[in-house]
Amino acid sequence: MEKNNISLPPVAALELTYKCNHLCMFCSCPWEDDPSYKVPELSLAEWRLAIDSLLVSGVRSFTLTGGEPLTRPDLREIISYISSKNAKLVMISNGRSLDKDFLSFFARHNASLCISVPGIKSFKDHTGVDNIEHVLSLFEITRSLGINTTANIAVTKKNLPELYENIALPLIHGADYILLNRFLPGGRGLSNTEFLLTLDETNQMLDIAETVLSKANRYGHVGTELPLCAIKRVGEYKHIQVSSRCAAAKGFFIVDPSGYIKVCNHSPAKICHYSEIETLSEKPYWNAFRERTYIPEMCKNCDKIAVCDGGCREAAHVYYGSISDPDPIFDVML
Amino acid sequence: MSSNEKTGALGRDETKHISCGFEGHESDCSNNCEKCAIYIKTCGDELLVEGKVDPAIKQYKRALFVEPKFAEAWVNLGNAFGMKSEYNNALAAFDKAIAIDPVYGNAMFGKAITLRNLGKNEAAMSLANAILLLYDNANVRKFKENLMAAGTLDSSSFFTLDQAIEELTGIAYDILHKNDLLGPGGSVVTERAICQKEDFAAQVYRFCKKRYASSGKKKLNSESILKAFYGSLCTTLFYYNDPNSITGNNTYNYLVEHVDIERVDDVVEKMLNIRGDKTCCDNLWNLIYGYVVASLEIFEKITPDSDRESAVIDATESAYMMGMMYAIRWQADKKKEGERANLDAALEKLAASSADYDYTPKERSAMCYSISLPEDVQIMITCPECGNRKKITVWEGEEELISKYKRVADEFTKLGYHATVACFCNDCANRIHPSHSSYSTNNIVFSIEVEPNRIVQSFPSSHCFRDFEYQVALAFLRGADTIDKLAKVTSTELPAETYLGHINNVLGKGQRFR
Numbered sequence: 040m041e042k043n044n045i046s047l048p049p050v051a052a053l054e055l056t057y058k059c060n061h062l063c064m065f066c067s068c069p070w071e072d073d074p075s076y077k078v079p080e081l082s083l084a085e086w087r088l089a090i091d092s093l094l095v096s097g098v099r100s101f102t103l104t105g106g107e108p109l110t111r112p113d114l115r116e117i118i119s120y121i122s123s124k125n126a127k128l129v130m131i132s133n134g135r136s137l138d139k140d141f142l143s144f145f146a147r148h149n150a151s152l153c154i155s156v157p158g159i160k161s162f163k164d165h166t167g168v169d170n171i172e173h174v175l176s177l178f179e180i181t182r183s184l185g186i187n188t189t190a191n192i193a194v195t196k197k198n199l200p201e202l203y204e205n206i207a208l209p210l211i212h213g214a215d216y217i218l219l220n221r222f223l224p225g226g227r228g229l230s231n232t233e234f235l236l237t238l239d240e241t242n243q244m245l246d247i248a249e250t251v252l253s254k255a256n257r258y259g260h261v262g263t264e265l266p267l268c269a270i271k272r273v274g275e276y277k278h279i280q281v282s283s284r285c286a287a288a289k290g291f292f293i294v295d296p297s298g299y300i301k302v303c304n305h306s307p308a309k310i311c312h313y314s315e316i317e318t319l320s321e322k323p324y325w326n327a328f329r330e331r332t333y334i335p336e337m338c339k340n341c342d343k344i345a346v347c348d349g350g351c352r353e354a355a356h357v358y359y360g361s362i363s364d365p366d367p368i369f370d371v372m373l
Numbered sequence: 374m375s376s377n378e379k380t381g382a383l384g385r386d387e388t389k390h391i392s393c394g395f396e397g398h399e400s401d402c403s404n405n406c407e408k409c410a411i412y413i414k415t416c417g418d419e420l421l422v423e424g425k426v427d428p429a430i431k432q433y434k435r436a437l438f439v440e441p442k443f444a445e446a447w448v449n450l451g452n453a454f455g456m457k458s459e460y461n462n463a464l465a466a467f468d469k470a471i472a473i474d475p476v477y478g479n480a481m482f483g484k485a486i487t488l489r490n491l492g493k494n495e496a497a498m499s500l501a502n503a504i505l506l507l508y509d510n511a512n513v514r515k516f517k518e519n520l521m522a523a524g525t526l527d528s529s530s531f532f533t534l535d536q537a538i539e540e541l542t543g544i545a546y547d548i549l550h551k552n553d554l555l556g557p558g559g560s561v562v563t564e565r566a567i568c569q570k571e572d573f574a575a576q577v578y579r580f581c582k583k584r585y586a587s588s589g590k591k592k593l594n595s596e597s598i599l600k601a602f603y604g605s606l607c608t609t610l611f612y613y614n615d616p617n618s619i620t621g622n623n624t625y626n627y628l629v630e631h632v633d634i635e636r637v638d639d640v641v642e643k644m645l646n647i648r649g650d651k652t653c654c655d656n657l658w659n660l661i662y663g664y665v666v667a668s669l670e671i672f673e674k675i676t677p678d679s680d681r682e683s684a685v686i687d688a689t690e691s692a693y694m695m696g697m698m699y700a701i702r703w704q705a706d707k708k709k710e711g712e713r714a715n716l717d718a719a720l721e722k723l724a725a726s727s728a729d730y731d732y733t734p735k736e737r738s739a740m741c742y743s744i745s746l747p748e749d750v751q752i753m754i755t756c757p758e759c760g761n762r763k764k765i766t767v768w769e770g771e772e773e774l775i776s777k778y779k780r781v782a783d784e785f786t787k788l789g790y791h792a793t794v795a796c797f798c799n800d801c802a803n804r805i806h807p808s809h810s811s812y813s814t815n816n817i818v819f820s821i822e823v824e825p826n827r828i829v830q831s832f833p834s835s836h837c838f839r840d841f842e843y844q845v846a847l848a849f850l851r852g853a854d855t856i857d858k859l860a861k862v863t864s865t866e867l868p869a870e871t872y873l874g875h876i877n878n879v880l881g882k883g884q885r886f887r
Contacts, residue, residue, distance in 0.1 A: 084864045091839045124839075125774070204716060211719045254717060256724035336407055337435065359431070371437040371450075371469075372462060 047316075050291035051093050052102040052304060055117065056080055057296050058110040061133045062167035063157065064234070065193045067225030067357075068106065069307035076307065080296040083113045087120055089298055089313040096316060100127035104304070106296065109136040115144060122148040129153060131191065133166065134174040142177070146184040153189045153218060154178070156209050158198035165198060175212045182213030190214040191262075194244050195222040195234040202244060206251040206259075217259030219248055219279070223354040224367055225305045232358075238368055242271045245279060252278035266350040267343045269368055283347040288328035302328045305353035328352070333362040383478025383508050390474065391443045410440035414449065421453055429453050444473040444480065451483050455490070463487045478508050485516065494525040495536070502529035534680035537671050538687050544667045545691040552660055554698045561694065562701055566620050567612050574689040576625040577601045580634065594672055594685045595665045601692040602661040602699075603637045604628055609700035610644045645703060660699070661692060754816075756798035758805075763798035765816050778819060778833055781843045788850050791822040806832045819843070821880065829881040845872055846879035855886055 057070055057077050070076040081089060090101070101121050108114055109132055121128050128150035137154070145152065154177055158164065162171040181188040190209030192198075198205055206217055221241055224232050236244065245261070252259055260280035267273060267283045287303035295301055299309035300319060310322050319325050327333045331348065338349040350366020358367040393411055395402040406412040417432030433450040437443055451466035464487050470480035481504045488497040501517040504510065521527060532540065549555050556562035581597040608624045611631065619627050632640050638658075639648070647653035668688045675681045751764050775794060782792035795818050797805070802816050815832040822828050833839060841863070848862040859872050869886065876884045 088841065088865065091841055095839055203713065207716045207720055211716070211723060251720065254720040254724060256727060337438065340405065340408065365435070365438065369434075369438045371434050371441065372465060 047093060047096040047098050047319075048286075048289055048291050049097065049099045050102060051098045051100075052104055052291060052293050053086070053090075053117075054104055054106065054293060054295045054304070055086070055108045055114070056106040056111045059105060059107040059133070060110060060135050060168075061107065061155075062227075063133075063155075063193070064165055064167075064227060064231045065157065065195055065222045066227040067223060067305050069226055069305075069357075071226035072229050073307065078297045081298045083116055085298065086117055089294060090117075090121060090124065090126075092313055092316055093294070094124055094126060098126070100129070102129040102131060102291075104131040107133050107135070109141070118145070118148055118150065122150070127151075131155070134177050135168060135170055137177055139180055142180050142184055142186060146186050151187040151189070152181055153191045154181075154209075154214075155191045155193070156205065157193045157195070159201055159204050159208060161198045161201060165193070165195065175208060178209055178213035187215050188213065189216040189218050191218045191220065193220045193222055194236060195231075196236060196240065197234050199236065199240055199244060202247045203251055206248060207255070210251070210255045210257055215257070217248065217252060217257065217279075218262050219244065219259060220262040221265075221368075223263060223305060223351055223357075225307075225354065225357045229357070232367075235367060235370070238269055241265065241269060241368060245270070245272070245276060245281060248279040249276050263351045263354070264348055266338075266366055266368065267347040268341070269350070269366075283343075285328070285331075285348040285352055287353065288325055300325075303353050305351065305357060307357065327362060335363050335365050337365060383482055383504070383510050383513070385444075385477040385479070386474050389442075389444065389477075391440055391445070408439060410436045410443050410446065413439060414443065414446045417446070417449060417453075421449065421456075426453050426456050430457075442473050444470040444477055447473070448477070448480050448483055451480070451487065455483070455487055458490075460487050460491045464491070476507055478504055478510065481507075482510075482513055482516070485513075489516075489520065494520055494523065495528060495540075498525050499528045502527070505529075528674075530674070531676040532671060532674045534675060534683055537675045537680075537684045540671055541668055541684065541688050541691060545664060545688075545695060548660060548664055549695060549698060552699075554695070554702050556698075561698070563694070563697055564609055564612060564701060566616070567608060567624050568697065569624050570690050570693050572623065573605060573608075573625045574601055574686055574693050577604055577693075578686050578689050580629075584635075590672075590681075591669055594669060594688075597685060597689045598665050598668060598692040599661060600634060600637060601689040602664075602696040603641050604634065605693040605696035606700045607632060607637050607641050607644065607696075609697050610641070610703075613700070613704050657699075661695065664688075664692065664695070754796050754798065756801055757795045758797050758801035761798060763800075765796070765799055775817060778817060778840070781840050781847075782819065782821075784847055785821055785843075785850075788847070790850070793820050794818070795820070802832070805830065819879075823880050827881070829879070831879050842875040842879055845875040849876050849880070849884070 054068075057068075057080065059066075059068075093101075103114075103117070105111075108130055111117070118128065118130075128148060129152070130145070130150060131153040132155070134154045134156075142152075154174060155166075156162070156171075156174055157166060159171055162174070163169045178188060178190070190206070192202070192205055192209075194202060210217070221236050221244065222228060222234055224235065248259060248261075258278050258280070261282065264282050264285050270281060270283075285303075287306070291303070293301040293304055293306070294313055295309065298313045300311055300313060300316065301309060302325065308324055310325050311318050333348070333352045334344060335349045335355070338344060338347070341347070341349075350368055352362040354367050355364040356362045358370070359365070391410065413432055413436040417429045417436060420426075420429035420432060430450060430453045433446050433453060436446045437450070440446070447466050447470035451463045451470065454460070454463035454466060464484065467480050467484035467487060470477055471484065474480065481500060485497045485500040485504065488494075488500060498517065498520050501513055501520065504513045505517070517527070526533075526536065528536075528540075546555075546561075549561075550559065577600050578597045581593050581600060585593040585596050604625070608619070608628050611627070612619045628634065628637075642648040642654055642657070645653075645657075647657070668685075672681050672684055672688075675684055753762060753764055755762050775796060778794045782794050785792035796816050797818050799816065802818070805818070806815065817833055819831045819833050820828050821831075831842075833843070845859060845863060848859055853859045853862045856869050856872060860866050873884065873886065
């Protein structure tokens with residue numbers, strides 16, 4: 040039998056649907072900024088084929104996301120299918136449609152969960168939905184069911200003042216782990232760039248996270264890479280892990296709702312359809328991420344270049360126009 | 374200033390500006406232009422001259438990334454934003470330049486022009502006057518004349534009462550904003566149950582008039598503002614201590630019954646628990662004293678003189694609001710501290726309940742997702758090809774995988790095609806079918822006797838159970854020998870060559886559709 044020539048990263052994030060029942064102001068999904076992005080979503084049968092194809096090419100873990108994956112009526116079938124393949128499974132949800140019945144089903148598949156908690160008092164301002172009590176109660180249910188659960192916090196200028204509470208409350212309610220994502224421009228977020236964090240605010244974010252996590256003896260990591268030169272206390276964080284290397288197309292990649300491969304969730308660039316996965320290694324955009332030829336001009340002479348990608352390359356792409364532009368954190372107008 | 378007077382140039386404080394470190398010994402320059410803010414800014418200037426505004430903005434931003442205190446780059450960035458009519462961005466850029474060098478005439482003039490473009494003519498006039506106090510510049514004089522021709526009053530000479538009140542309110546608002554004392558969305562918040570702005574201010578003014586009139590207008594006016602600020606702050610703190618005792622009372626009367634108003638600032642410092650902390654006390658004093666100084670300047674310019682008292686009372690009312698808002702923020706912070714203490718107790722309890730929680734995060738590149746990977750396991754096999762006992766690495770659950778493929782093989786056998794599943798060692802598997810994957814070798818070999826003595830070998834995925842190709846081949850053998858039939862049986866809509874490829878891979882080359 041012919042085997043796939045392509046070696047894929049071990050983690051595939053499947054954006055199962057464009058639909059979402061939140062209106063997050065920081066949402067980076069590219070279709071929220073460009074309606075022409077959307078083409079018909081994959082059917083259940085097509086997702087099964089896509090999953091098979093990815094597994095053959097080296098994928099070992101799936102992350103289900105969207106949109107909001109729970110808006111897909113066949114989500115349970117997709118979870119069962121992945122579970123039957125012995126692959127690891129993580130799901131990211133805004134929590135709005137999660138209930139005990141679904142979580143009991145989820146627990147049976149030994150899967151992990153990420154629940155988005157972008158703010159406590161500012162939750163409604165961030166999502167358009169007044170739902171924080173329900174979301175916090177979900178952590179209690181997942182703890183009782185033994186589901187490993189991460190609280191996923193998008194940090195903006197608006198919720199930074201309550202970040203302490205934003206990290207502490209999910210942990211107290213039962214979250215196992217914290218994932219911080221600094222708000223990056225993209226999708227609907229492009230209309231709200233006034234809420235991007237400055238350099239100082241980004242460092243405040245790290246300091247607050249370290250303080251809370253160390254008090255709780257818990258851990259977390261920052262989802263999006265930060266340029267090393269932007270971090271004031273490099274190497275001093277013990278409980279919040281901060282990386283300066285980009286994992287897009289190397290550690291993970293995306294399959295969008297219509298089956299197109301992308302390097303990461305921030306990316307508006309569709310590289311090829313999953314059914315043409317063999318051609319991926321010929322695509323310059325994919326290879327730029329695989330081979331790290333995207334380093335910004337201003338970073339090329341830096342002695343840290345071996346361990347730093349100069350920040351988020353896709354955020355630079357979306358904000359300035361090229362994956363080799365500076366990370367938006369350096370925008371002097373912030 | 375003398376050189377500026379001669380040239381009429383908009384000057385600056387040279388000590389606060391960036392200059393080339395290699396000037397005079399240029400040969401020492403490493404010509405590392407990408408890291409040279411001056412070079413990058415010059416590139417921006419050239420682009421701007423060519424009318425390429427967006428690329429110029431990009432260059433200025435890059436220059437400022439390299440050197441954030443580059444005031445000229447901020448000014449040129451402001452000019453570029455102005456050319457795009459992005460006046461708020463331009464204003465922010467000029468403000469940055471002025472923050473670096475408060476007497477930088479070009480930055481001040483750029484800001485004045487931007488303020489006019491934003492329709493803030495009075496503010497533009499005020500700034501133009503400030504520039505002209507520093508530099509005698511013809512362009513600024515002309516700019517001022519144009520403002521006056523457009524109907525803007527010259528703020529350097531007088532204020533009407535309305536203008537003075539507007540100016541005083543604006544200054545108070547700026548101070549509240551700068552000290553983070555405004556409510557949500559920049560709103561002015563009050564404690565409604567005790568808010569008696571007009572009465573309180575009028576009574577404070579009457580008190581000060583009796584007490585300080587003989588000391589001159591400046592003393593009277595400044596004390597009136599200061600006492601209204603500290604007085605309302607004190608009253609609001611009393612309210613927080615015991616809401617019932619003060620609600621419904623005349624708050625000024627309540628205050629003077631409980632406090633010597635001459636020493637109200639001391640009382641406030643004690644209630645805020647900052648007495649003895651010079652920095653905190655100074656910060657509080659400076660907050661209101663800045664307003665006093667600005668107000669006194671405005672009072673002097675009000676015409677007619679008879680309107681000045683109204684303006685002082687208005688400023689006293691603003692000071693009352695500032696004091697109350699300071700107290701409100703202090704109370705909110707105190708409440709937050711209390712909530713934080715509760716949270717900390719819960720966090721400590723969490724830590725104590727899991728003292729043995731031992732999670733060391735793995736070193737990894739950043740990704741916006743949690744990663745969870747299956748473990749590799751090693752198993753011993755006897756390779757049916759070479760007969761050797763070998764150790765191979767598979768994923769957890771692979772043995773179950775082999776059972777699943779064996780069940781698929783049974784379906785072929787039931788149709789009369791003897792099929793088997795075996796696990797080869799890496800060497801044999803790679804020799805028969807070299808792996809292109811960097812992740813692992815496909816060790817599982819699926820063999821079907823499609824004709825007597827003709828065995829076709831295929832390598833299904835050893836990463837997961839993937840039987841689609843085999844189901845297509847089975848359907849084909851069961852009579853689904855057209856694209857339509859295969860599409861229907863497999864619930865897929867794939868190109869003919871894909872179906873045929875699967876069939877040929879499993880059953881050997883040469884299979885044909887009907």
